[in-house]
Amino acid sequence: MTGQGEPPRPPRRPATVRPLPIAVDTMGGDHAPGEIIEGAVDAVRDHGVRVVLVGQAPRIQRELDRHGFAGKIPIVHADEALDMGEGALASWRKPKSSIAIACHLIKQGRASALVSAGSTAGVVATARLRLKGQQGVMRPAIAVALPTTPRPTILLDAGATVDVKPEGLVQFAALGTAYAQILLGVERPSVGLLTIGSEPGKGNKVTKRAHELLSGGSHGIEFAGNVEGHDLLRGAVNVVVTDGFTGNVALKTMEGTIRTAFAEIRTAMTASAPARVGALLQRRRLLELRERLDPDTYGGGVLLGLNGTVVIAHGASHARAIASACELAHRLAAGRIVERIREQVAATRTSRFGRWTHGERDSQDKADRAPRPHERPAEAPKPAEPAPDAPAPAAERNTERAAERTAERTAEHAAPERTEPPAPT
Amino acid sequence: MTGQGEPPRPPRRPATVRPLPIAVDTMGGDHAPGEIIEGAVDAVRDHGVRVVLVGQAPRIQRELDRHGFAGKIPIVHADEALDMGEGALASWRKPKSSIAIACHLIKQGRASALVSAGSTAGVVATARLRLKGQQGVMRPAIAVALPTTPRPTILLDAGATVDVKPEGLVQFAALGTAYAQILLGVERPSVGLLTIGSEPGKGNKVTKRAHELLSGGSHGIEFAGNVEGHDLLRGAVNVVVTDGFTGNVALKTMEGTIRTAFAEIRTAMTASAPARVGALLQRRRLLELRERLDPDTYGGGVLLGLNGTVVIAHGASHARAIASACELAHRLAAGRIVERIREQVAATRTSRFGRWTHGERDSQDKADRAPRPHERPAEAPKPAEPAPDAPAPAAERNTERAAERTAERTAEHAAPERTEPPAPT
Structure with missing residues (x-):
């Protein structure tokens, strides 16, 4: 990873830098965090995938110690987790959940994709809310x-x-x-x-x-x-x-x-x-x-279809499935x-x-109109703290932020569809 | 079966007569008519189900001879069959198909239910057209x-x-x-x-x-x-x-x-x-x-949900499946x-x-309005010829015809739904 001290490169086109890490939500899944962290360690060791672990920092530290990976994988602390039974509403109630913070790492250009074994409803709702739909989708x-x-x-x-x-x-x-x-x-x-x-x-x-x-x-x-x-x-x-x-x-x-x-x-x-x-x-x-x-x-x-790739592993995932999910996320980001x-x-x-x-024009109209108040969180989620051990290169951050701003201008995903599908003619 | 010469009984409430036979479409299915007729014979012999066979009379005769059942099972001739590939339109084009005639036997009170191994789309379309939806459904x-x-x-x-x-x-x-x-x-x-x-x-x-x-x-x-x-x-x-x-x-x-x-x-x-x-x-x-x-x-x-029960056997049905289908039709009619x-x-x-x-009132409105011209066949299908060997008792015929008239007054099934489902509130 390029260090913090390097002079910032022009933001236009990042040179062939090392890919951004995959943010792994260590708090979602039936076997979290033990199997999740073990899977992430496997992905780093066996598949050469870069990861950043999101969750309860002390617990992650202990697990990394156990695997002999202390200090070798960056950690981003998150206080809260979505319970497996929690659905869409939790994404509003918990703006600092591990998934929300993992999404934020993507938005900030500090991760290329995220992996979670949390409840599908919770992951989808949080990702839609935090990453937003990509332009045109x-x-x-x-x-x-x-x-x-x-x-x-x-x-x-x-x-x-x-x-x-x-x-x-x-x-x-x-x-x-x-x-x-x-x-x-x-x-x-x-x-x-x-x-x-x-x-x-x-x-x-x-x-x-x-x-x-x-x-x-x-x-x-x-x-x-x-x-x-x-x-x-x-x-x-x-x-x-x-x-x-x-x-x-x-x-x-x-x-x-x-x-x-x-x-x-x-x-x-x-x-x-x-x-x-x-x-x-x-x-x-x-x-x-x-x-x-x-x-x-x-x-x-x-x-x-969102501004970032989200791999949702099975809730019952053990380490091997998590390692595969990390590898898949890495392949998709690289592709x-x-x-x-x-x-x-x-x-x-x-x-x-x-x-x-x-029907098509309908969705265009909705994209053009301003989002309604209830479609956005009352308060934008604050950046995750603390930062991962090694920050991403400035060039990458800039590019990603530009993309983020573009994405925020279109609010297609936040707008619930009101009309029924047009009858076939 | 009661003979034709008996004086007609009052149509109000038929006494405990023998149940009406099951009309079996001998022309539908991958193994028609051989396996269909063999299955019907099995149903008669092994399960005591009464059947009437609908299809090409000479061919049915030959098959019944082969099984030693000549003259023991009534036959109603039908010229045409729906091909397995034919869909809904065939029900309009072929008003004298074996399925249409089997439906007619039900409407006339000469059969209690029908069994067919023909194409599901063809059987459903024909049965909807000929039997009509039962009141309230x-x-x-x-x-x-x-x-x-x-x-x-x-x-x-x-x-x-x-x-x-x-x-x-x-x-x-x-x-x-x-x-x-x-x-x-x-x-x-x-x-x-x-x-x-x-x-x-x-x-x-x-x-x-x-x-x-x-x-x-x-x-x-x-x-x-x-x-x-x-x-x-x-x-x-x-x-x-x-x-x-x-x-x-x-x-x-x-x-x-x-x-x-x-x-x-x-x-x-x-x-x-x-x-x-x-x-x-x-x-x-x-x-x-x-x-x-x-x-x-x-x-x-x-x-x-129609004015008559239709058992649709699997297209690949062999004799055993047809016998089961006849028995099921018999049980449903008896029930x-x-x-x-x-x-x-x-x-x-x-x-x-x-x-x-x-949403509910909508469908009521449609039931109340008169059917549009295109919702009915230009010409009502003529009664099937010739009659089955033994005609049904007059009492049963009258009761069924009264039910038929009631059903024809409500045209719910013929009316295509125009409105979308109401949005949940």
């Missing part, structure tokens, strides 16, 4: 990687935005495309629309209209048509787009079905003496399979996911006057 | 039985109505309650609302409002609160209520996940020589489990499902002015 989405072979399938939205307009689904396609390019290394990922039949006319009002918009082409999206529930684990497309309500139900249905199937199979496999012998002979393979399909392993997601999304969403906007309808 | 729903233990869980809607209002979900709860009473033999079945969190405030606009309405109580519905995707196979409640879009996605996700899990397990279990030995030792138990969880076995559903639904829906209406809002 109507609503954020959570992307998850489904355990298909040979490579994962990305499903979004898994629950960030439950009432979505057709134009919102098109934007989710753009978000998913940008994410898949980095995660899967596919240049033009295929995108499917989750609905209830393969023909274009199948679905509810919102998906039927979204199908029309996506079929219009020239959005920079490789639209592969409709997909159904039974296609999710077939790996038929790279990205599956749906609203946060349907996506969440589908994902949890999949998780529950996998758990039930394995539990039933275990019963069937050990129901008789010969079957138990058989089970012993297959033990290793089945454990591998169980792990690959286990929601605790593949679970968790990435919140896309400039926020910029990629900006470009991808801009591409979907070029055809606005060609095909898009008043 | 805003929209029909498909109920499916999920393979939970010790007894199945009923999920509805699995795809009949994709855009549903909160009040429609309350009615689905009533439909599901009536169905569960007969299928599960539970007097007050517990009903869960499928959404994305267990707390009342979780979900999209429609489910949040539906939760409020259902929590109001006094609907004759045992509301057990929200359920999530991973609860579907846990058997936490007797009935799970959702819109047709979400229900269809969840059901197909479950089917696809079960298929994938079993395919992966098979691979894992036979990947090495010892594992293959193990697999042999567990063969029988795993086959049993595979069958219980196999969508081809539990698949299929019941279309509820007077249509009357039960009427009572249950009426109970949900009693609290109309207490809690329900303009």
Whole structure:
């Protein structure tokens, strides 16, 4: 890391500096802070990822001592934590929660992304409030990687935005495309629309209209048509787009079905003496399979569409899952996911006057109007104290702050949508 | 069956006559007509169900000869069949399809219910058009039985109505309650609302409002609160209520996940020589489990909310599944499902002015207004020819026709919903 004493470089274009660290919320998750800190240490040691730990400083110190990493990983103190049961309101009540402070590090240009195993509702609400939606994106989405072979399938939205307009689904396609390019290394990922039949006319009002918009082409999206529930684990497309309500139900249905199937199979496999012998002979393979399909392993997601990348690890995450989440956050930051999304969403906007309808203009209007008083916290959160051991280079800070100011000028995310999706014509 | 020569009895209240037969569509399904007819024969022989076979008479005759049932099961000829790929439009184009004629037998009081393994879209569209929605029911729903233990869980809607209002979900709860009473033999079945969190405030606009309405109580519905995707196979409640879009996605996700899990397990279990030995030792138990969880076995559903019961068997149904479907149709008819639904829906209406809002009144307004020209077929379908071998007693015919006239006066089902669901207040 470049030291504090260096002369500030011109803010225009930062040279190839070392990447910013990943802010890790050590206070969220069923096994916080022990497993979280251990996972972060693993990420530093085994994957070369830079991290900054956010949470109760004394406790973090003790854990780092235990791992022999005292003084080697910066710490930012946070007094409060969101409880696992706390939802959206907590993000207002606790402006100094570990997640809020991690968001603040991103805004200040002192971290590139954040990792939390806290409650999804709390993390999403806090991140939306603190990071704000990135310019041009109507609503954020959570992307998850489904355990298909040979490579994962990305499903979004898994629950960030439950009432979505057709134009919102098109934007989710753009978000998913940008994410898949980095995660899967596919240049033009295929995108499917989750609905209830393969023909274009199948679905509810919102998906039927979204199908029309996506079929219009020239959005920079490789639209592969409709997909159904039974296609999710077939790996038929790279990205599956749906609203946060349907996506969440589908994902949890999949998780529950996998758990039930394995539990039933275990019963069937050990129901008789010969079957138990058989089970012993297959033990290793089945454990591998169980792990690959286990929601605790593949679970968790990435919140896309904000001014910063938020990796939400599964609440039950152990150290290994946290290390993977840190590595993923690092890859996304290195792949400039926020910029990629900006470009991808801009591409979907070029055809606005060609095909898009008043639904699109609606959201523009809202972006233009001033935010209402209740849409912002009464008091802006104060900068986190104390600073991480090594501050980020001034050049990076400046660039990030410029981006932050731009973002604050657009208040799209803070504005709740008032109108219903337009009826299909 | 009573002969044609008997004097007509007073139409008020039919005496305890033998139940009407189940109309079986022999032309729908991947294995039609051979497996369909064999299944119907099994239902007659093994379960004592009365059936009437609808389809190409000469072909049915040949099949009945083959099974030694010539002359023992009545046949109603139908010229046309809906193709498996055909959707809703086919119901207009083919007024003499085997499904349309089976519906007509119900309307004429010559059959109590119908069984078809035809395409779900085609069967639903034809049945809605020919049987019409029963009085008081805003929209029909498909109920499916999920393979939970010790007894199945009923999920509805699995795809009949994709855009549903909160009040429609309350009615689905009533439909599901009536169905569960007969299928599960539970007097007050517990009903869960499928959404994305267990707390009342979780979900999209429609489910949040539906939760409020259902929590109001006094609907004759045992509301057990929200359920999530991973609860579907846990058997936490007797009935799970959702819109047709979400229900269809969840059901197909479950089917696809079960298929994938079993395919992966098979691979894992036979990947090495010892594992293959193990697999042999567990063969029988795993086959049993595979069958219980196999969508081809539990698949299929019941279309509820019309003036007649329609059992939609899985397209891939073999004889055994058809026999089960006939038995189910028989049980539902014997349990007077249509009357039960009427009572249950009426109970949900009693609290109309207490809690329900303009959404409910909306649908009333539509029920009151005259149907528009395009909502009805240009020409009413002609009665099916020829008549079944033994005509139904006049008393039954009269009662059913009176019900039919009542139903035709209300055109709720034919009226497409114009307004969006009301925003939650």
